[in-house]
Amino acid sequence: MEAFVSFGLCTLLIALISWYKTKSTNLRTVKGLLLAGKNNGYLIVASSLILTNLSANQFIGENESVYTNNMSVMAWGITSVLAMLLVSEYFLPIYFKGGMITTPDFLAHRYDEGTKRLVSIIFLLSYIVNLLPPVLYGGAVALTGMFRLPDLWGISYWQSIWIMVWLLGLVGSTYTILGGLRAITISDTLLGLGLLLLAIVLPVCALRYLGKGDIFAGLTLLFSKHTNHLNAIGTAHDAIPFSTIFTGMLLVNLYYWGIEQYIVQQTFAAKNLKEAQKGMALAALSKLLMPLLINLPGLIAVHLYTNMKNTASVFPLIAAETLPDALLGITIALIFGAAITTYNAGLHGSSTLFVMNLYLPYLNKRNKKPKEDELVRTARRFELFLSFVAMVTAPFILFVDSGFYTYLQRVAGLFSMPIFTIIIIGFVNRKVPAIAAKIGLLFFMLSYFACEYIFAVQIHYLHVLAILFSLTAFIMVIIGCYYPSKSIQITSANTTQHLVVPWKGRYIAAGALLILMLLIYIAFSPLGLAS
Template sequence: MVTFLSFVVCTLLVAVISWYKTKSTNLKTIKGLFFAGKNNNYLIVASSLLLTNLSANQFIGENESVYINNMSVMAWGVTSVFAMLIVSEYFLPVYLRGGMITTADFLSLRYDSGTKQMVSIIFLLSYAVNLLPPVLYGGAVALTGMFNFQEIWGLSYWQCIWVMVWILGLIGGGYTILGGLRAISISDTLLSLGLLLLAILLPVFSLHHLGHGNILSGIKQLLSTHTDHLNAIGSANDAIPFGTIFTGMLLVNLYYWGVEQYIIQQTLAAKSLKEAQKGMALAALAKLFTPLLINLPGLIAVHLYTNVDNTAAIFPLLASDVLPNILQGVTVALLFGAAITTYNAGLHSSSTLFVMNIYLPFSKRKGVNLSDLKLIRISRRFEMLLSLIAMFSAPFILFVDSGFYTYLQRVAGLFSLPIFTIIVVGFFTKKVPPIAAKIGLLFFMLVYFLCEYVIQLQLHYLHVLAILFTLTVLLMLLIGKIYPLKQERKKYQFENTANLVAWQNRHWASLILLLMMVGIYLLFSPWGIAK
């Protein structure tokens, strides 16, 4: 009962504060609803980036991977720092200078409106298949494990997952539909403070439990036994072989932080380029500490549990065993909030893409002029439809044979890297025509699908992505050589909606962050604590 009450109090507190901070935002305009009035400072940007990135998927999936393999899975978070710094330096100025509403707007300017709409549809398919349902599923697994609803409700595990998916989906959908991006940003800021607290307390209580009441004894046991799990230098048999960091993972991270709509929309809501870059740097610093939050529980679980039938339940199992009841409730509230905030951001970005890139252009071609209020009503109806699709499909992820997190990343590659490839070519060339972008998209998606799900090459999917990226770039350049653009596309003519003065200290901050990234890898290696 104490656990449940603390969960309810924390969740309601975040909701009330978010409502209070949001009520002055005009949600009856596109700018107010979709971009929080473009008034977020670097703290809100950083918190939004971090919390939108963190969901129950990471808590569930990465701890499962650490338990099964080793610390190699931390590469997704730690090496993303390099990609975030590149995005901050080169991508953000382009987006903000162009006053872009979605990342697909760049494709319209560089190629044509058909490419923009094609990519918007791929984005929506990605969110409907590989973002919204997994976020609901991960949250349902965490909440079911923490509260032990099977015994409380007398339901099977499958039935509990269905119930929790729908609870998460209904609350998350309502939060997004009623509050817009500003409500999401405020709740992210509050939840980030809670996650910082959890990042400190959960390892402390876990080590205390491991050492039978002595934290130092717990640390000694963690560092002296099962040391193979401390190694982040993944072998060919691990979930993340070390070589993939320099091939497909780098590309995926660049896509995620620089192109993914529900992520980049958090930076587009900044009041200036300086605030956006500072926010990105602060979020990168937080990513360096995510192993303490996301991966350490999996390491400790290796010492506590020898046989676990459902390895996806490692994180909630550990938290429920080592935390006091009141902190269990707070942890559940944070997991609930992390699931909701990523779900909110994905749902919100989906409606932005649909309304601004598909519905509005279609209406204009038909000669129909739509007011902001009409567009907002359309966006909310679309969010309701997408929520229903996600809630009906999410529980079936339970039957996926491969590890949850590996499944997510493999499927994501089908949608993400083709889009990233044509954007990169668009950034660095002037003569590649729109037809090359369309052919490149279809070629990449088709060949990747065949390699992963039909032929099943004996090659890590991240290496496959890197090879296909190279082949698609060469294909697009070849088409550009044979059928070059006769006239260069127009320069960006959008109204300047942001202060474009860059953050002066960004290079020093980048150097420090990169040194810290290397230091963390040396720590979790055979030259460090994984001897």
């Protein structure tokens, strides 16, 4: 009962503060609803980036991978620091100078409107298939495990997943539609502070539980037994082989932090480029601290539980057994909020893409000039539609055979890397025409689908992504040599100069972050804790 009370109070408090801070934002305009009025400072940008990135999927999936493999899965978070720094230095200036609202806007400038529409549709498909349903499912697994709902309500695990999926979906939809992006970013800041505290409290409680009341005994046990699980240098048999960090993983991380609409939209809402870059650097620092929260419970579970059948329940089980009831309720509220935040950002990114890149151009072609409130109304209706589809399909992820997190990343490659490839080629080569971009998209998607789901190529999927990236880029460049583009218009928007001035301290921050990244890898290697 105490856990339920603290969960309710914490969730209500965050909602009330978010409402109070957003009541002055005009949500009847596209800028107010979709871009938070472009008035966010670096603290809110950083919190939004981390909380949008951090969903129950990671709590569930990464701890499961640590339990079944080792710490190699932390590469997704730790090595993303390099990608975030590259995005901050090279991608964000292009976006801000172009005054862009969605990442496919660049494609319209660089290629043509047809490429922009095609990529927008692929974005939407990826959100419908591989973002919104998995976020709801991951949140449902976490809440079901921590509240122990099957035992509490006397229902099956399958039934409790359905109930939690619909609860998360309904709450998330309401939050997004009524509050807009500004409400999401404010709640992100509050949740970010809460998760920072949780990253300290949960390991302490779990280690005390492991050491039977003695934290140092728990630490000693953690670092002296099953040390193979402390190794972040994955082998070919692990979920994340070390070699993939330098091939497909780097490319996926660059796409995620620099092109993924629901992530990049958080930086578009910054006051200026300087605030966006500072926010990205602070978010990168937070990524280096994440193993304490989303990997350590999996390590502790190795010592507490043997031969778990439902390995996806590792994190909920650790939290439920080691935290006091009041803290468990707050933890559930934070996990609930993290799931809602990612779900909200996905809905918001989807409606932005649909309204600005598909619906509005359709109306313009018919010589219709829609009013602001019509566009806002259409965005909200589209979010409701997507939410319904996600709530219906999410529970069936329970029947996926492979690990939850690996499943997410494999499917994501089908949508993300083709888009990444044509955007990167657009950045570096001005001869490649629009037809080459369309051919590249189709070639990459069909080839990857064939490699992963038809022929079952015996190469890690991250290496497959890197190989197909190189092949697609080569094909596009060759087409550009024989049929070069004759009209490229990459224009700059009428942006006030001070809005695109970069942050002067970015190089010092980048150096410090890269050194910390290397030290963490040395610590979780045979040279360090895994010796």
